[in-house]
Amino acid sequence: MAGGGILNNTEVRKQKRKRNTRQKAVVYQVVLDSHDHPTAEKVYERARKELPNISLGTVYRVLKELSQEGKIKEIIVNKQSHFEGRTDFHHHFICRSCGKIEDVETPMCRYTCRKVEQKGYVVEDIEYKFYGLCSKCAQKKGIELE
Amino acid sequence: MAGGGILNNTEVRKQKRKRNTRQKAVVYQVVLDSHDHPTAEKVYERARKELPNISLGTVYRVLKELSQEGKIKEIIVNKQSHFEGRTDFHHHFICRSCGKIEDVETPMCRYTCRKVEQKGYVVEDIEYKFYGLCSKCAQKKGIELE
DNA sequence: TCCTTAAATAATAACTATTCCTTATAAAAA
DNA sequence: TTTTTATAAGGAATAGTTATTATTTAAGGA
Numbered sequence: 001m002a003g004g005g006i007l008n009n010t011e012v013r014k015q016k017r018k019r020n021t022r023q024k025a026v027v028y029q030v031v032l033d034s035h036d037h038p039t040a041e042k043v044y045e046r047a048r049k050e051l052p053n054i055s056l057g058t059v060y061r062v063l064k065e066l067s068q069e070g071k072i073k074e075i076i077v078n079k080q081s082h083f084e085g086r087t088d089f090h091h092h093f094i095c096r097s098c099g100k101i102e103d104v105e106t107p108m109c110r111y112t113c114r115k116v117e118q119k120g121y122v123v124e125d126i127e128y129k130f131y132g133l134c135s136k137c138a139q140k141k142g143i144e145l146e
Numbered sequence: 147m148a149g150g151g152i153l154n155n156t157e158v159r160k161q162k163r164k165r166n167t168r169q170k171a172v173v174y175q176v177v178l179d180s181h182d183h184p185t186a187e188k189v190y191e192r193a194r195k196e197l198p199n200i201s202l203g204t205v206y207r208v209l210k211e212l213s214q215e216g217k218i219k220e221i222i223v224n225k226q227s228h229f230e231g232r233t234d235f236h237h238h239f240i241c242r243s244c245g246k247i248e249d250v251e252t253p254m255c256r257y258t259c260r261k262v263e264q265k266g267y268v269v270e271d272i273e274y275k276f277y278g279l280c281s282k283c284a285q286k287k288g289i290e291l292e
Numbered sequence: 293t294c295c296t297t298a299a300a301t302a303a304t305a306a307c308t309a310t311t312c313c314t315t316a317t318a319a320a321a322a
Numbered sequence: 323t324t325t326t327t328a329t330a331a332g333g334a335a336t337a338g339t340t341a342t343t344a345t346t347t348a349a350g351g352a
Binding site: 017019020021039040041056057060061064079080081 | 308309310311312318319320321
């Protein structure tokens with residue numbers, strides 16, 4: 001049969017078709033406006049103020065899409081995804097007492113990368129996490145111990 | 147009523163009693179003998195060769211105990227726990243193609259730590275993860291692209 | 293040695309974050 | 323406007339893990 005196996009112009013155009021939905025726009029905006037590294041559930045909560053009928057599944061899917069498109073970043077803490085609008089190179093400090101996640105500005109450790117690359121590895125992504133007590137919780141603990 | 151609220155000697159001794167079980171010994175040995183950062187499920191599989199009736203729940207509980215005692219280390223990759231017998235300061239490279247986890251010897255980044263501590267944070271633990279392609283997968287991909 | 297006791301176990305139910313599935317809806321092409 | 327199909331909503335399903343409970347067993351003492 002003619003045309004079998006190879007896509008014609010119409011089919012190619014169809015494949016590329018992408019829709020611009022309000023749900024995606026709202027979820028993206030919520031992440032951009034949030035500076036506390038919200039979980040999917042928190043993003044859902046906030047998005048519902050704008051779009052009361054949005055579903056949690058949609059939030060999860062859109063968050064994954066946006067991450068893959070490089071528009072937002074996913075940070076995993078305690079096996080749970082958190083999201084942020086900052087996409088430049090930086091890392092995170094996680095307070096074990098209050099759970100707060102804070103950004104840490106860090107230069108990439110060239111020495112380490114070189115060492116890894118010497119083994120023939122290709123480094124695509126680097127993730128540093130610092131765990132401990134944030135200043136507030138450290139202070140509180142200091143007071144308690146006195 | 148007499149004696150209420152305060153523990154007597156017998157009660158104190160009872161509280162401290164800890165049992166040495168075959169299950170715990172076997173799970174520990176399995177982790178020490180494994181050099182591939184096994185998951186709980188994999189540890190379970192291996193422990194069953196020695197103790198066919200051991201339960202998965204026990205494996206999970208013992209792995210957590212051993213981690214808390216500092217005898218083994220837990221590494222979380224893709225929201226899944228892996229375990230290793232090495233407990234000294236080192237980090238990990240994770241191959242996105244084959245999933246292999248490899249140890250990376252790294253000096254602690256003093257500059258970064260100092261920067262974090264300047265904010266009044268108390269750093270208790272540091273975790274570096276490098277994601278990419280291991281030498282084998284990088285080579286394979288190189289060949290494919292030719 | 294046998295008893296006692298509570299810590300640890302096996303078995304299994306429950307939980308939680310996330311993904312998958314199905315039907316319905318709506319954005320964009322025609 | 324009509325058609326097309328990507329995306330949405332709602333809910334079921336899944337995976338990894340933790341909690342619960344009745345049972346077993348290691349350890350200390352009689």
